[in-house]
Every structure is written in structure tokens, then in C-alpha cells.
Amino acid sequence: MPTVVFTSNLKRHLDCPPQQVSGGSLHDVLKSIFSDNPKLVSYIVDDQFRIRKHILISIDNELITDRIHLTDKVTSESKIYIFQALSGG
Amino acid sequence: MKPIALIATRKGLFKLDSEHNISEVAFIGDPVSMVLTDNKNNVWYAALDLGHFGVKLHRSDDQGQSWKEVSAPSYPQTDDKAKGDSLELIWCLEFAEPGNPDKLWAGTVPGGLFFSEDGGQHWALNQTLWQFKQQQEWFGGGFDHAGIHSICVDPRDHNEIKVAVSCAGVWVTKDAGKTWQNQSEGMRAAYMPPEQEFDPIIQDPHRLVQCPSNPDVLWVQHHNGIFSSIDNSQSWQEYKEVPPSTFGFATVVHPQDANKAWFVPGIKDESRIPVAAQLVVTRTTDGGKTFESLSEGLPQQACYDLVFRHALDIDTTGEKLLMGSTTGNLWLSDNQGDKWQCLSNYLPPIYAIRFIE
Numbered sequence: 001m002p003t004v005v006f007t008s009n010l011k012r013h014l015d016c017p018p019q020q021v022s023g024g025s026l027h028d029v030l031k032s033i034f035s036d037n038p039k040l041v042s043y044i045v046d047d048q049f050r051i052r053k054h055i056l057i058s059i060d061n062e063l064i065t066d067r068i069h070l071t072d073k074v075t076s077e078s079k080i081y082i083f084q085a086l087s088g089g
Numbered sequence: 090m091k092p093i094a095l096i097a098t099r100k101g102l103f104k105l106d107s108e109h110n111i112s113e114v115a116f117i118g119d120p121v122s123m124v125l126t127d128n129k130n131n132v133w134y135a136a137l138d139l140g141h142f143g144v145k146l147h148r149s150d151d152q153g154q155s156w157k158e159v160s161a162p163s164y165p166q167t168d169d170k171a172k173g174d175s176l177e178l179i180w181c182l183e184f185a186e187p188g189n190p191d192k193l194w195a196g197t198v199p200g201g202l203f204f205s206e207d208g209g210q211h212w213a214l215n216q217t218l219w220q221f222k223q224q225q226e227w228f229g230g231g232f233d234h235a236g237i238h239s240i241c242v243d244p245r246d247h248n249e250i251k252v253a254v255s256c257a258g259v260w261v262t263k264d265a266g267k268t269w270q271n272q273s274e275g276m277r278a279a280y281m282p283p284e285q286e287f288d289p290i291i292q293d294p295h296r297l298v299q300c301p302s303n304p305d306v307l308w309v310q311h312h313n314g315i316f317s318s319i320d321n322s323q324s325w326q327e328y329k330e331v332p333p334s335t336f337g338f339a340t341v342v343h344p345q346d347a348n349k350a351w352f353v354p355g356i357k358d359e360s361r362i363p364v365a366a367q368l369v370v371t372r373t374t375d376g377g378k379t380f381e382s383l384s385e386g387l388p389q390q391a392c393y394d395l396v397f398r399h400a401l402d403i404d405t406t407g408e409k410l411l412m413g414s415t416t417g418n419l420w421l422s423d424n425q426g427d428k429w430q431c432l433s434n435y436l437p438p439i440y441a442i443r444f445i446e
Contacts, residue, residue, distance in 0.1 A: 013142060039158070043142040046175035047164040054141040068170050084141040 003072045007083040027070035054085040094444045097121035100437035109432050114153045126445050130346040132190035133390045136179035139174045144176045146209050155226035159209035162195050174199050183240040186247050196237025215266045230255030230293040241295035243304050253297035268397050275325035279313050295338045296398040306347035310340040333364035339401035348376035353396040361395050368392045370426050386429030413439030
């Protein structure tokens with residue numbers, strides 16, 4: 001199952017330990033995470049369910065390319081990091 | 090010690106007590122864009138702008154001892170995700186009905202007005218006003234997108250509400266938001282081409298305040314200068330000759346005397362520093378016939394402080410004024426601005442100040 005790890009800075013605001021989730025795309029993965037932890041939604045995506053401007057996400061060490069529709073592929077072995085850009089604080 | 094005011098800053102929420110001590114309340118390190126207090130019910134709200142992680146709203150039911158995150162307003166999802174709007178800032182918060190800490194209005198960037206009747210658990214975008222924004226293509230003032238920074242709930246009838254928009258002038262509803270009318274007649278925008286100077290839709294009021302005891306009187310600090318209305322915003326009068334400058338952001342009105350109003354002037358447009366590096370507060374006590382510069386206790390050399398639009402407040406007696414700056418200075422006056430006392434030089438940049446009522 002894909003594993004998702006969150007930036008430690010997010011832990012200032014929310015409890016968000018690493019999670020193992022199901023899904024074949026980033027969209028699926030996020031939906032799964034948010035269903036377990038609804039408060040996390042507005043911290044990661046904006047009102048249109050796009051990745052927030054100053055949030056970065058990598059899948060297997062590659063930054064995602066589709067921040068709007070979240071179609072980047074995820075495999076069962078994928079490691080997904082959700083972290084913050086250095087800009088925007 | 091009982092707190093008398095809250096101070097929302099770039100790096101957290103602070104309180105001032107009656108002995109002039111300043112102490113931390115919450116959210117230290119995080120930007121707090123707005124606060125709202127109902128002391129009768131012990132309810133405080135704080136809006137955060139977390140940058141990376143978006144806009145959040147927190148509520149306390151014990152005067153800041155503990156906080157719970159509630160929902161922030163959210164813009165409706167659109168078919169075209171790439172073009173849809175998203176909340177950028179809670180710029181103002183006001184109670185919708187006196188004595189009810191759960192009914193709230195929130196003015197936001199990018200221009201939406203939201204209503205909550207359950208203490209921020211759920212929010213509804215005011216679609217009528219939003220349609221005007223979309224059709225008229227309001228533009229931003231200070232931010233990339235338009236924003237609502239002032240909400241005046243009429244003390245005679247809470248269904249009558251005035252909001253001020255940067256940049257779309259003053260809008261009024263008399264039916265709790267079902268219908269809206271722009272009431273900016275007389276406002277002037279010298280920064281526009283001559284043919285458009287009086288266009289109501291492009292006016293940039295920086296701050297709108299309404300006198301609680303005489304609600305027909307309103308004062309506006311506009312990008313272009315100082316304006317007032319004595320007919321419940323049916324018309325506006327401009328005051329052009331007010332030294333050292335008519336440019337500024339903040340204004341307050343005396344709660345019992347509509348003829349008394351205060352402003353904090355600066356050099357327009359982009360400079361936004363005190364004229365001659367001397368900080369003064371402008372006051373009228375006769376409804377705009379005359380204005381005076383108040384400087385006692387304020388820095389009169391090498392001062393580059395700017396006072397944001399929500400960073401000047403007046404208490405319910407009309408005697409005390411509290412003013413905070415972008416440089417983290419905080420000044421208190423106990424005598425309507427005649428004399429100021431600096432309470433701190435070391436706060437973070439100050440966004441908003443509220444006396445606790």
C-alpha cells in the first residue's frame with residue numbers, strides 16, 4: 001500500500017502520523033487520507049480541491065505535475081511526501 | 090488582570106490588560122488577520138492566515154484560555170477547477186445580531202461575504218453580492234483580488250448591513266443580504282481616468298465605520314481621501330484639505346458623538362509612511378468642518394510606521410484609543426487622542442486591534 005508522510009510543520013496544527021492508504025492516483029490517496037482525518041482537508045487542498053499553492057507533494061522522489069486534477073499515478077509501493085514550499089510563509 | 094483589548098499580529102494573538110501589561114494569548118508564530126469578541130458570552134474568534142496551510146478560524150468559549158478550530162468560509166466548487174475561487178483571507182468579522190455570539194458575517198478576499206448562524210460550523214456565501222462581484226469584475230486593492238474589509242450592522246435593524254469593498258465602493262442591504270445596492274455616490278477616485286473618477290464600482294474605501302448612537306453618520310478613509318455621510322450612505326462628502334495628508338487606512342468614530350472621528354495619515358500611494366517621518370493622528374470634532382493633527386506622545390522623527398485599517402480602535406466610552414503599527418509599536422490614548430503613550434516597541438507587525446466590550 002502507498003505510504004504518506006507529512007511535513008513536521010503540519011504537526012504543529014494537526015495530528016497527522018504517516019499513513020498507509022489505498023489508491024492508484026494522488027486524488028484517490030488524498031480522498032482516503034481525508035476520509036480518515038477530515039480536518040486535514042483544508043490544510044492540503046484549497047476550496048476547489050487543488051493542491052495549495054505553497055504545498056509540495058512528491059511521489060517516489062518526483063514532484064507531482066498535476067496540482068489541479070491530481071492525476072499523478074501512485075503504485076502500491078509508492079512513498080508520498082507532503083511538505084511545504086520554502087515560499088509562502 | 091482583566092484584558093481590555095486584543096491585538097492580532099503577524100506572529101500571534103496578544104492581549105492588553107488594564108495595567109498596560111501585554112501578554113500572549115495564542116497562535117504565537119502564526120499570522121492572525123482578525124479577532125472578534127463577545128465578552129458577555131465569553132466568546133472570542135480569531136482568524137488565521139497560515140500561508141502554506143491556508144486560512145483558518147478558531148473559537149474560544151472561555152476568553153482565550155482554550156481554542157477550537159471551526160470551519161473557515163469556503164467558496165463553492167466550480168466545473169472549471171483551474172478557474173474557481175478559493176478563500177485567501179478573512180479580512181473582517183462581525184456579529185450579525187447583538188447578543189448572539191453564533192451569528193457571524195465574514196468579509197473575505199477574494200471578495201465574498203459569508204454568513205454563519207452556528208458559530209462558524211457552517212458558512213454560506215452571499216450569492217447575490219457575489220454575482221455583482223463576478224459580473225462587475227471588482228479589482229483588488231492591496232491584494233491581487235477584491236476584498237471586503239468593513240461590515241457595519243445597523244444598530245437600529247440588524248437586517249440593514251453596509252459593507253465596504255476594495256475595490257467596489259460601499260454596498261448596502263436592507264433585507265439581511267437578499268438584495269444589495271451600491272451606495273458610493275460622491276466618492277471620488279483621483280487615481281482613475283477623469284471619466285471614471287466617480288464610478289461607484291471602482292471606489293476604494295479603505296475602512297468604513299458607523300456611529301452606533303447616530304447610525305445615519307458614517308466615516309470612510311478612502312484611498313483617495315476622507316469622506317463622510319450624514320444620510321445613511323445615500324451620499325458622500327469628500328474632505329480635500331486636511332493636512333498633512335488625506336491618505337491612510339484606519340478610521341474610528343466616537344460611539345456617542347458622530348462629529349468626532351480619527352484618521353492616521355500617510356504619504357500616498359505606494360510610499361505609505363508618515364509625512365516627514367512624523368507620526369500624527371488626524372481628528373475632527375465638528376463633523377469635518379475642521380481637522381487637527383495630534384502628535385503628543387507619538388514619534389516625530391525617523392518614524393516609518395504604517396497603521397493598517399483595523400489597527401486603530403476606540404472603546405465604548407469614546408475616551409480610549411488604541412493604535413498599532415506595522416513596526417510593532419502600540420500606542421494608547423486615554424483622552425481621545427490628545428496625548429499618546431507608547432506601550433510596546435517590540436510587538437510583531439499589528440494587523441488588528443479590538444477593545445474588549
